[in-house]
Amino acid sequence: MPPFAEARVDLDAISGNIALLAERAEGALVMGVVKADGYGHGMVPAARAALAGGATWLGTAFIAEALRLRAAGIDAPVLAWLVPPGEPLTEAIEAGIDIGVGSSWVVDEVVDAARRSGRVARVQLKADTGLNRGGIGPADWPDAVAALARAEAEGVATVTGVFSHFACADEPEHPATTAQLEAFHEALAVADKAGLRPEIRHIANSAAVLTRPDARFDLVRPGIASYGLSPIPDLAVPGLRPAMTLSAALVGRKRAVAGSGVSYGYRYVTDRETNLVLVPLGYGDGVPRAATNRGPVLVAGRRRTIAGTVCMDQFVVDIGEDTVRPGDRAILFGPGDDGEPTAQDWADVLDTISYEIVTRIGRRVPRTYTGAVR
Ligand SMILES: Cc1ncc(COP(=O)(O)O)c(C=O)c1O
Structure with missing residues (x-):
């Protein structure tokens, strides 16, 4: 008998959605975004399902989330992109987690932690190309890039990625997306000129994977679409299956x-x-x-x-x-x-987004899983 209340998660749906998004991304790598407990679906099972569907990277907001993936035995590359003061940087470096550096403050902290640990920190620099939330803005970008180039020369850090995030990709006609892409190309050019050679450059969330082929770069970072929900309420995406x-x-x-x-x-x-x-x-x-x-x-x-x-x-x-x-x-x-x-129906009624509906389902509701990979 199922629990009296249950959030049942179809892991095959997550794997299938990731496979569909990988096809749409036409050759770009896929990072499964599993922050916030896998958008409420359960982080570790969601991560395993994403990897089974063809994701080769995982993305979290916080280092603690990334460390939980490691503790579960997941050794795929993981990027944690939101680093408040006092985060366990040394642990992250030792666990081989890519640290997303989205503020100039963090650059020195990461370099210090790497020196202390005696290990090379894997760093991905986040450019603010117009979201005006996290990320290093154009005024501070050249200095941050130069500091990381020095850290690479010293052998304490390696810049594995450069990335950014869109503000309005869920409104496909919004001019901000094109402006942000231009700003991202400029940020990449500055990094390149300083000698940084990131393995992966990335900016596309679910909406951009589905609507902006010019935003794919080396990797895409779909979150909500991998859970089967459209990032754009009016955009039906045949084949996506709510999990x-x-x-x-x-x-x-x-x-x-x-x-x-x-x-x-x-x-x-x-x-x-x-x-x-x-x-x-x-x-x-x-x-x-x-x-x-x-x-x-x-x-x-x-x-x-x-x-x-x-x-x-x-x-x-x-x-x-x-x-x-x-x-x-x-x-x-x-x-x-x-x-x-559907979760989208709830979002429509409550004037919110499906993200909030699935993510807010509380701890008291047991998650149960169906599907091949658990
Ligand atoms: C930096 C970053 N990348 C990717 C995503 C995934 O976005 P979405 O769920 O819209 O695909 C998020 C989620 O908010 C994010 O913060």
């Missing part, structure tokens, strides 16, 4: 008279005599409270809307005169095969 299905067994059913207020605050009131079922998932599990009276859910073969306030652990669905039996489940989202909503 996560979130469901829960119904706790019970009760008869309610017309005019019954339902759940905290009585934000839903039955307009007829009806049947209510209880679903044991709530905002404590990552179901947004904003889904009150809005969240779509499949119960008894039909799509319905959450009735009333989403509580910490539970919510209610009005099923009218339909029947349910013990063991029947509510499906919040999945691939859509049986008429269930």
Whole structure:
């Protein structure tokens, strides 16, 4: 019997999605992006599935995430690209993790850590080409490049990559993408002139893999698309398969008279005599409270809307005169095969992105896995 609440993850879907993206990338290498617990799918199984699908690199935000991959026995190249002060740089260097250097502060820290450890630090320099978030901007880029070139000459670091990240690739007509590509070419030229010879140059997220062949360079970094969700809501990508299905067994059913207020605050009131079922998932599990009276859910073969306030652990669905039996489940989202909503449907209703829907599913919901590679 499945757990009463379950986020079931189809690892074959992740492998298949990566294979499809690799085909789209036409010869560029693929980095499976597995940060934030593999966008909520489980980092280690997602990483294994991505590698099985043809990814040769893995990407995380933080070094701690990359170290967890190593602790699980994954020895593929890993890049961790967000390095706050006090991160375990020496451990990262010793574990052969590529450290993404996205601020001038980090350059000296990495070089010091490499000197202390006696090992050569693998570094990937991140250029800010217009996102104005992480990355070294044009004003500081020549100095950062020169410092890394000196570190290479000293034998304490090797610059394995130069990369950047797009601001608006999910809006294919947005002029920022072309401007950022130009800025990236300039940053690469500065690095080249300083004698840096990175193995991989990369900038493409999922949206760019699917829409910008000119952004592929040596490697692409798809995240959301590898989990089967389109980075561009209006862009259907044939062959992508959503990997996560979130469901829960119904706790019970009760008869309610017309005019019954339902759940905290009585934000839903039955307009007829009806049947209510209880679903044991709530905002404590990552179901947004904003889904009150809005969240779509499949119960008894039909799509319905959450009735009333989403509580910490539970919510209610009005099923009218339909029947349910013990063991029947509510499906919040999945691939859509049986008429269930998708994570994109949830995102549309809640005015957010599918990334947030899958990533926020909490620790209390067990992940279960299907597929060949676990
Ligand atoms: C630096 C970097 N590269 C790649 C990705 C993957 O992006 P997406 O999930 O849109 O493909 C992310 C995710 O935010 C990122 O921060």
